[in-house]
Amino acid sequence: MYSDGMSTRERLIEATRGLLWERGYVGTSPRAIQQLSGAGQGSMYHHFAGKPELALAAVRRTAQEMRDSAGAVLDGPGTPYERVEAYLRRERDVLRGCPIGRLTMDPEIVASDELRAPVDETLDWLRERLAGLVEEGREGGSFAPGLDGEEIAATIVATVQGGYVLARASGSTAAFDTGVRGLLSLLRASAHAAAPANSPAPGRPSAPGGRAASEETARSATAVPARTAD
Amino acid sequence: MYSDGMSTRERLIEATRGLLWERGYVGTSPRAIQQLSGAGQGSMYHHFAGKPELALAAVRRTAQEMRDSAGAVLDGPGTPYERVEAYLRRERDVLRGCPIGRLTMDPEIVASDELRAPVDETLDWLRERLAGLVEEGREGGSFAPGLDGEEIAATIVATVQGGYVLARASGSTAAFDTGVRGLLSLLRASAHAAAPANSPAPGRPSAPGGRAASEETARSATAVPARTAD
DNA sequence: GTCTATATGACGATAGAC
DNA sequence: GTCTATCGTCATATAGAC
Numbered sequence: 001m002y003s004d005g006m007s008t009r010e011r012l013i014e015a016t017r018g019l020l021w022e023r024g025y026v027g028t029s030p031r032a033i034q035q036l037s038g039a040g041q042g043s044m045y046h047h048f049a050g051k052p053e054l055a056l057a058a059v060r061r062t063a064q065e066m067r068d069s070a071g072a073v074l075d076g077p078g079t080p081y082e083r084v085e086a087y088l089r090r091e092r093d094v095l096r097g098c099p100i101g102r103l104t105m106d107p108e109i110v111a112s113d114e115l116r117a118p119v120d121e122t123l124d125w126l127r128e129r130l131a132g133l134v135e136e137g138r139e140g141g142s143f144a145p146g147l148d149g150e151e152i153a154a155t156i157v158a159t160v161q162g163g164y165v166l167a168r169a170s171g172s173t174a175a176f177d178t179g180v181r182g183l184l185s186l187l188r189a190s191a192h193a194a195a196p197a198n199s200p201a202p203g204r205p206s207a208p209g210g211r212a213a214s215e216e217t218a219r220s221a222t223a224v225p226a227r228t229a230d
Numbered sequence: 231m232y233s234d235g236m237s238t239r240e241r242l243i244e245a246t247r248g249l250l251w252e253r254g255y256v257g258t259s260p261r262a263i264q265q266l267s268g269a270g271q272g273s274m275y276h277h278f279a280g281k282p283e284l285a286l287a288a289v290r291r292t293a294q295e296m297r298d299s300a301g302a303v304l305d306g307p308g309t310p311y312e313r314v315e316a317y318l319r320r321e322r323d324v325l326r327g328c329p330i331g332r333l334t335m336d337p338e339i340v341a342s343d344e345l346r347a348p349v350d351e352t353l354d355w356l357r358e359r360l361a362g363l364v365e366e367g368r369e370g371g372s373f374a375p376g377l378d379g380e381e382i383a384a385t386i387v388a389t390v391q392g393g394y395v396l397a398r399a400s401g402s403t404a405a406f407d408t409g410v411r412g413l414l415s416l417l418r419a420s421a422h423a424a425a426p427a428n429s430p431a432p433g434r435p436s437a438p439g440g441r442a443a444s445e446e447t448a449r450s451a452t453a454v455p456a457r458t459a460d
Numbered sequence: 461g462t463c464t465a466t467a468t469g470a471c472g473a474t475a476g477a478c
Numbered sequence: 479g480t481c482t483a484t485c486g487t488c489a490t491a492t493a494g495a496c
Contacts, residue, residue: 151412162388182381
């Protein structure tokens with residue numbers, strides 16, 4: 001039950017946001033929305049034409065919040081690598097999953113171009129931002145020169161989204177963190193690669209040898225307080 | 231409507247498997263199962279105590295099929311890296327998503343230890359198999375010595391699971407493939423890394439230089455015909 | 461704008477005839 | 479084992495009083 005100080009319309013949207021995050025679109029009933037928002041039966045239909053329209057308002061707001069909070073980290077201080085690391089390590093409600101990404105598993109969201117649009121646009125925006133950071137970091141040696149920005153960006157976003165899957169399957173946040181550490185270790189290792197990342201398939205006769213000087217074991221940016229996940 | 235030659239019990243399980251894949255647990259009704267399976271109303275309750283028990287049978291079978299088909303690729307020919315690549319590139323129903331992974335977004339699956347167990351065990355099995363391959367590949371120079379098997383395995387599985395999210399959000403398989411290519415480029419690059427993958431944070435003064443000899447641009451194993459996704 | 465009352469069909473399950 | 483009939487509840491939405 002949402003507190004007062006908010007209009008009925010606002011409470012309906014906020015209740016719907018929470019239910020969509022927790023139960024998805026098919027698992028969210030108008031009745032549950034009405035009860036959680038504290039609105040009477042008919043009120044929902046006064047402000048919105050029906051469940052799809054209310055869900056659209058809720059999804060759009062969640063998408064905007066996600067862009068705002070992720071943007072704050074990606075625009076933060078540090079080298080491109082450090083900002084990618086800050087994004088990967090930022091505080092998340094891991095076991096609740098991503099309020100945007102989880103909608104892609106909902107048949108009725110995917111079936112509706114209108115409902116899918118904000119989901120698609122948000123994840124696309126995130127990939128473009130990360131791709132830009134990777135491209136920028138290649139110039140400074142923060143990322144390997146052979147890496148493709150869009151490919152790495154897709155890998156980063158996918159690792160996060162898949163990390164939620166692993167965490168929820170196991171009932172523990174550990175798997176999410178493990179996957180993120182693996183990705184970070186690959187990003188670090190590739191920056192020190194002797195060969196471009198795009199062509200040579202690694203076979204037996206590779207024999208990685210020397211040990212480069214570790215210069216500043218920068219412990220990267222501290223986690224941003226945002227509680228919203230993605 | 232499933233064809234004959236199958237017992238009613240079989241048709242119920244198969245229908246449930248399809249519906250769980252497409253619509254999840256909360257989006258799958260006994261009525262839809264009965265209609266798709268061609269069974270009468272009461273038949274479902276003759277063979278199973280209710281929706282949860284039938285779903286459990288369906289999920290267990292899907293989990294077993296996924297282990298079988300993934301295992302065939304992971305046990306296939308080639309170096310450890312090539313087998314990981316074959317796994318990442320194997321044929322998938324990308325836009326349908328992973329029939330196991332998608333269940334983690336279902337509140338009633340996650341809330342039930344019994345229903346979540348086969349999901350957890352399957353993804354855990356997959357991670358362990360991949361971790362073993364990475365460890366094995368480190369010996370042969372197929373993977374960088376500094377990489378942690380369990381971490382990379384979690385990254386691989388997460389990239390696949392997150393790739394489904396990106397693909398379904400955009401309505402195209404392209405994003406899945408892009409993420410996989412990014413991960414493969416990182417795995418290849420790290421194998422040529424001059425420094426161990428675990429410690430040094432990449433900063434500006436890194437200057438990756440030389441270009442190693444590409445030896446065999448092995449186009450890796452051909453895709454396995456399995457249509458099941460994961 | 462907000463509420464109560466109500467409607468139609470779907471959901472999840474049971475009873476019992478064949 | 480399979481089917482039809484039925485049950486109580488919930489999902490989604492409308493009507494209309496206040």
